[in-house]
Amino acid sequence: MGQGSQMINRITVQTKQPYQVCIGSGLLDQLADYLPQILTGRQLMLVSDATVNHFYGDQVMRCLSHSGFRCDRFVFSAGEASKSADELFRLLNAMAEMGLDRSDAVLALGGGVTGDLAGLAAALYMRGIDYVQLPTTLLAAVDSSVGGKTAINLAAGKNLVGAFWQPKAVLCDTDTFATLPDSVWQDGLSEVIKTAFLADAQLFYRLSAKSQEQKWQEIVSRCVEIKSEIIIEDERENGRRKLLNFGHTVGHAIEVCSDYTIGHGHSVAAGMWLITKAAVQHQFCAARVLSELTDLLQSYQLQLQYPFTAAELAAAALHDKKRSGDRLTLVLPLQIGQCCLHQIPAAELEQWLQAAMTES
C-alpha cells in the first residue's frame, strides 16, 4: 500500500478463503494501490446510497480513474427500505447492463444497508462474484462489513432473504466517520458495546472510562478481532456465532414494530437491555451486570425503552430468522464479557419479555 500504511491496522479473517480487514485513515485514497492486489477483473460497480455518494462517491471514482479499472456507480435512496427485492434487482440489472463478468467485482461503499444489499447482489450475480466492503459507518466497520452475512428484508421480517458470502477484503477508512450524524454514530456505539459486553470485559470497562479520549481506530480493530475469532469457528452460524446476535432478537423486533424508524443499533441497545433484565430474573447473571450495562448505554445516550408491548415484540421476533422450528435461541449474559446460548420454546418469549418489562 501507499503512504501512511504504518498507521493502518490489519486483521486477517481466517475463513475458508482468508481476507484482510484494513482499518485506518486515508484508505479511500489508496484504493488504486490496493484493489489491483486483490481483484482479478478490470470492471467494478461502486454501490452506495445517495448520502454516502454525496460525501465520498466522487473521491472514490477519481481515485479509481487512475487505477486502470472501468468503474460505474449505482446509487440508491438511503435507508433500511432499500434492503428490498426491488432495489436488489435494480442493482443486478445495472450490473448486467454494465457487462460485469465473473472476474469483476462490486464495491460496497457505505453502511450496513449498502453492505448487505451489495454483498447479496455479489453473491447472486453469475452465482457469485467478488466484492469489497468499504464501510463508512461505525456499525458497518465493527460488525456488518465483516463475516459475510448479506441480506434484504421481506414484509414478514428483517434479513429473511440472504446468503453467506465473504468479501474479498474490507477497507475501513476511519476518516469517513467525521461526517456521520450523531444518531448514526450511536447506532455503531451500540454494536461496539454489544461486542465488548459479550466477549471482552476489558474493552467494556475501557468504554466506560469516558473521561479519556477514545481511540476509535483501536476500538474498531479490537471489535473486528473479536468478531473474526468467533466467525472463523462458525462461518455459517450454526453455533457460537449466534452469540453475536446478543440483543438482536428483541432489537430486530423493535426495528420492525417501529417500521424501521428506529435505527438498528438503537434497537439493539434496547434489546440488549431488555434481555439482560430477563437474564437477571432467570438468574443467569447478577443484577450488577444489568446495572453496569444500563450505566454504559445511558452514558452514550442510548435509549433503553420504546413503547411496544411484549406481545407486539414477541410477534415480530418470531418472524425472525433465528427461530428454529418452535424453539428460539436467546443470547443471555452470564457476566460482563461472557454470554451463553439458551433455547426456549418460542411461545415463551412473550412471557420472558413481559416479566422483564414489568420489573421495576
Ligand SMILES: NC(=O)c1ccc[n+]([C@@H]2O[C@H](COP(=O)([O-])OP(=O)(O)OC[C@H]3O[C@@H](n4cnc5c(N)ncnc54)[C@H](O)[C@@H]3O)[C@@H](O)[C@H]2O)c1
Ligand atoms: N450483515 C451483517 O452482519 C449485519 C450486522 C449488523 C447490521 N447489519 C445491517 O446493517 C444495517 C444498519 O447499518 P447502518 O447503521 O450502517 O445503516 P445505513 O447503511 O443505513 O447507514 C445509516 C445512515 O448513515 C448514512 N451514512 C453512512 N455513512 C455515512 C458517512 N460516512 N457520513 C454521513 N452519513 C453516512 C447513510 O446514508 C444512512 O442514512 C441494518 O440493515 C442491519 O440489518 C448487518
